[in-house]
Amino acid sequence: MDPxxxxxxxxxxxxxxxLNGGNLTExxxxxxxxxxxxPTTQAQQRGTSFEKTLIKGTGEEQFDATILQKMxxxxxxxxxxxxxxxxxxxxxxxxxxxxxxIGKYKAVDIKTTGSYQxxxxxxxxxxxxxxxxxxxGIKLMEYLITDFTDVYVESYALTHSIDRQLEEIRLFKxxxxxxxxxxxxxxxxxxx
Numbered sequence: 001m002d003p004x005x006x007x008x009x010x011x012x013x014x015x016x017x018x019l020n021g022g023n024l025t026e027x028x029x030x031x032x033x034x035x036x037x038x039p040t041t042q043a044q045q046r047g048t049s050f051e052k053t054l055i056k057g058t059g060e061e062q063f064d065a066t067i068l069q070k071m072x073x074x075x076x077x078x079x080x081x082x083x084x085x086x087x088x089x090x091x092x093x094x095x096x097x098x099x100x101x102i103g104k105y106k107a108v109d110i111k112t113t114g115s116y117q118x119x120x121x122x123x124x125x126x127x128x129x130x131x132x133x134x135x136x137g138i139k140l141m142e143y144l145i146t147d148f149t150d151v152y153v154e155s156y157a158l159t160h161s162i163d164r165q166l167e168e169i170r171l172f173k174x175x176x177x178x179x180x181x182x183x184x185x186x187x188x189x190x191x192x
Contacts, residue, residue, distance in 0.1 A: 001089075001091065001092055002092075002190075003089055003092055003093060003094035003190060004092040004093070004189065004190050005092060005093045005094065005173055005176065005188065005189055005190065006093075006094045006096065006187050006188060006190065007093055007094075007095055007096075007169065007172065007188070008095070008096055008097045009095075009097045009124070009125040009126045009128070009129075010097075011032060011033065011188075012095075012125035012165070012168060012169065012172060013124060013125050013126075014029060014032045015029065015168060015171075015172045015175065016123065016125070016168050019168065019171065030179065030182050030183075033176070033183055033185060033188060034182075034183065034184045034185045035185050043112075043114060046112060047111075047112035049062065050063060050110070050112050050146070051100065051110045051112075053068065054068060054071055054072065054075075054110060055079075055082055055100075055101065055110075063148070064148065067146055067148060067149075067150075067151060070146075070150075070151040071110070071144055071146060071151055074142075074144050074151065074153060075101070075103075075108065075144070076101070076102075076103020076104065076105075076106060076108065077103070078103060078104065079101050079102070079103060080101075080102050080103055080104060081101065081102055082100065082101045083098050083099075083100065083101075084098060084099050084101070084102050084107070084133075085097075085098055086098070086099055086129045086132035086133055087132055088128060088131050088132035090128075090166065090169060092173075093169055093173065095125075095128055095132070095169075096132075097126070097129070099126070099129045099133070102133065102136070102138060104137065105137060105138060105139050105140060106138060106139065106140035106141070106142050106155075107129050107130065107133055107138050107140070107141050107142070108142045108143075108144055109126055109129075109141070109142075109143050109144070110143075110144050110145075111143050111144065111145040111146075112145070112146055112147070112148070113145060113146075113147050114147060115147060116145055116147045116150075116152050118152070118154075119154070120145070120154070121143045121145075121154045121156075122154075122156075123164050123165060124143075125165050125168075126141065126143075127141050127156050127160060127162060127165065128162060128165060129141055130156065130157075130158050130160075131158070131162070134158060139157060139158055140155055140156070140157055140158075141155070141156045141157075141160075142154070142155045142156075143155075176188060176189055177189075
């Protein structure tokens with residue numbers, strides 16, 4: 001079956017927030033779907049800089065050395081690749097995106113936050129990267145998270161249930177179809 005939709009984790013996570021009563025209006029969701037530009041926040045820029053520093057070792061003076069050291073200890077011993085493209089076809093949906101890095105057996109995504117709650121990434125759509133990468137021997141999706149005070153890890157194996165994410169994909173397809181006149185990003189819905 002040829003894909004009819006193209007979805008990426010950030011968009012699916014935004015829809016999930018909308019669906020589950022997050023602080024998001026329908027207009028904001030439609031803007032996200034249509035990729036309406038919004039200014040990069042200071043927190044987003046800090047997260048991007050932190051990831052670059054962690055992986056490439058540049059600009060280390062802007063971050064706490066202890067936090068960088070703790071995070072680096074949790075990275076795979078040998079990093080196979082960074083910014084790895086993933087795709088997985090789920091029925092008529094092409095799910096795609098980039099994971100920060102992969103080691104021999106695990107994919108790792110680096111997260112920064114102002115406040116961390118355990119289990120935050122339990123239903124994250126990036127967990128689907130595992131299924132996109134399993135043919136490469138990847139068996140674990142790991143989130144390395146810092147609030148710049150401490151470091152946290154969440155790990156999910158291939159056996160972790162993705163039922164909620166798959167249901168949200170089904171609901172998102174229905175939302176896209178229901179609002180197709182308002183969807184201007186032609187990459188989201190591929191015409192049959």
